[in-house]
Amino acid sequence: MADVPWLTLAAAVPAVGALGVSLVPRGREELAKRLSLLVSLVVLAIVVGLGLDFDRHASGFQFTEMHDWIPALGASYSLGVDGIALVLLALTAVLAPVCLLASWHDVDLGEGRSRPQAFFALMLLVEALLVLVFSATDVFLFYVAFEFSLIPMYFIIGGFGGAQRSYAAVKFLVYSLLGGLLMLAAVIGTYVAGPGGKHGFLRTTLEASHLDPTTQRWLFLGFMAAFAIKAPLWPLHTWLPDAAAEAPPGGAVMLVGVMDKIGTYGMIAYCLPLFPDASVWARPVVIALALIGIIYGALVAIGQADVIRLVAYTSISHFGFIALGIFAMTSQAQAGSTLYMLSHGFSTAGLFLVAGMLVARRGSRRIADFGGVQTVAPLLAGSMLLSGLSSLALPGFSSFVSEFLVLLGTFRRYEWVAVVAVLAIVLAALYILLLFQRTMTGPVVEGVGGMRDLVAREAWVVAPVIALLIGVGVAPQVVLDVINPAVQRTMQSVHQHDPATVLKPAAAEGAPK
Template sequence: MVSGIPWLTVLWATPTVGAALVILLPAAQRVLAKWFALAVSLAVLAITAVLAVGFDPGGEQFQFVESHRWIPSFGTGYILGVDGIALAIVVLTAVLVPLLIIAGWNDADGQTGLRGRSVQTYLALTLAVEGMVIMSLVSLDILLFYVFFEAMLIPMYFLIGGFGGANRSKAAVKFLLYNLFGGLIMLAAVVGLYVVTAGSDAFDAGTFDFRAIVAAVASGEFVVNPAVMHLLFLGFMFAFAVKAPLWPFHRWLPDAAVEATPASAVLMMAVMDKVGTFGMLRYCLQLFPDSSLYFQPLVVTLAVIGIVYGAILAIGQTDVMRLIAYTSISHFGFIILGIFVMTSQGQSGSTLYMVNHGLSTAALFLIAGFLVSRRGTRLINAYGGVQKVAPVMAGTFLVAGLATLSLPGLAPFISEFLVLIGTFTRFPVLAVFASTALVLSAIYILWMYQRMMTGPVTDGNDRIRDLLPRELVVVAPLIALLLVLGVYPKPALDVINPAVDHTLTTIDQPDPVPRLAEGPTP
């Protein structure tokens, strides 16, 4: 690898600058804008591949580190670095965005009210979200992270409100208000953290340097009143719980997912929302280990409720897109559960689940979107017999659905299995309750497939076309990745596991020692 290149800066700046260039293209150059945006996203993927190849899982915790002065008087700097957990989500982001641009190739065509630049605006907003998500993942300065954590809401708001369905304005406002409120609470906690670092003997002055604060916490040099740390933890956790989302802070997600275009909905659920669970794993646990342990029973209980709640509500949906949105609430419950059980299996499973959920949700939601665009309705009962007229679409929909219910041999199974094992070692009763989602997910996926794809061809479905070449270009890589990671997750886990071990060592939470039942003495 070429040394001296600020790879992480290049990584996040490429889509950000690309977004600015796309929006400047003439209104008539819609086709050029599409190809240029796709080229930019592929360049991001290439840079990510370079980082992934050059990353040493057995090396330093944070690699490709860049550190520069930003606002010295505030104790904040331009500090970037990537560990195995962040790298896994960066790779997911870089893989999905080119596929989402291809999937939404025609989503902005025919839009009005944007001075003839609807296509350019749509693509620029998509690239802007990618750049801000990547910056959030690689930032090692808390204030820098917060700035981009909040900034990504703006382009996503316009993607939902400008290009979505009939009720897009209401859904976009709901999305923005929920997340902005969570962000404002977090801002108070960020400021509070700076104040307590400024008043501590562990630091010469207030600081936002994540690594410095974590090192001081781990060594015992940074000691603060537990009640203050609990409040700061809750400020961070609330914002991440809204973003993730964790039950009962999920109310914005179903409406936003349904009203956004399928590509934008996947960008939101599979990419942007992962910053919430990533924040829990990096910031909540490592900055506030004692508070994380104090609130652990509450968080894991909410996570299990979300798992079961999302699955039950998915069963009762009549709208296929809303059904898939509720499955994501259930899956985010699994991810958060694995993070807060604080075991190596649970956290490795959660990180891998972030990746696998992104792939499976992208496949299922996009294929459903292709089907809805042909039929013109999201109602499940309007379909029937699709597998007879569009067998490839039905077959890929089935594979994506089976991945969503964590069928063995497909990627989500490994991650869900690890989360349940990690949970059982600390909270066996909650692990049993969480396991009920395995049955519930089989009900909502297989029943949906039966109603939509099997049986006689319903009136109006006989004209449904099978997947087009452009759509196959989107679906085929997702299905392939679900299969490959389902049978051989080792490359991903080799990168994730050392980062998880670093986290557990930092918060001083070793895996529980198995207890063997005592038998009769021979």
């Protein structure tokens, strides 16, 4: 059992499945869909097995594999997961079958569109590459998987998206490739400045090297630029609303709910441990950008007339919270940020998928074209309400725990930053509740009266997402026990400690007040 390369299998199964699905002949679309769903469920079973066998008390990498890949470059095929990577691996494995099932009829043949087989094959390829991204322990392998993941997502947006899909796909690719180019220069520089050798790209090797502060800063900027674009961190966010709005709903969930986590994962897993001094040096600037993004994303979301773009802008605000927690550099904030990545993935999935169902039924993305939906489709309205309440961090949902930990951990080091960030909670309540009020309540508007409620397939799409949002919210310690050892290891790598809690001495009995 221990000798089985489970992480390689988790990446190879969807990669081989993608090839098989792409070869399904025209006219057998139903077979391609069923095969892709089966493959994604096999990956989910593998990841569940890894989670059950994971040692929650260990801070290092587990299920490790290492083989020579390109010895002349010092690159290795090296895999392993710690608690942070395992959580994101689980997010990928859960949302992949959900997105495939949600896309069952969304990408059928239409004018100017590719075969549905291509869409389902591309989605499996995205899953395979994300598994490699989150489990790579070699920086060069991480970079290659990071860059290759752009290609299938580009074709998902450009081949199966909305009317402006070509523009959105190109904008997504240009932004991402620009960040990747800067990261490539930093990857090469990291190897040259490090010890080099046969395994010179291994994370453990590079973390143990001691680079001078100036070199660290330049290399940090290269990595951080790529991760800030991917996250997306304000002001490098402008590609996200276009890409998310034009992508098919399942593709939007994989993009915003999972793929964009590469950015925040890279910050905590690569920027901080590899460049500790530079991370502390850049901390004030990153926190300022994160704080602006938190408020900016929420304010712009309130003013949106397009339901899909509204959800996309809420994600900019949420990613600001995640980046804030990472660079606050307290154990509570970083644990909260990691849990936030998981919570945001599920809550955004719920909102995007329900919004996609509404748009498919109504034929419009304009919020003003909806109204009174809860009268004719109560299950659909209830699904949006629960996903929205999770997005605004209502107690009882996992996002409440993660957001609370980020704010609490930030407050211990930067009180005023946490106070300003709390304003976003009020703004979140505004954009979610106003969205629900305008679309779901009131009289039934023309064109909504015949809207059907959730069918069985759609119920299977939203039910697991909502169940996990509530389940993790009720018992967050199950996930935090996995995350915390890896967070402590990250804190040690940047030589940071939680600020001491200062308690005011109690007044002596009988002393004047």
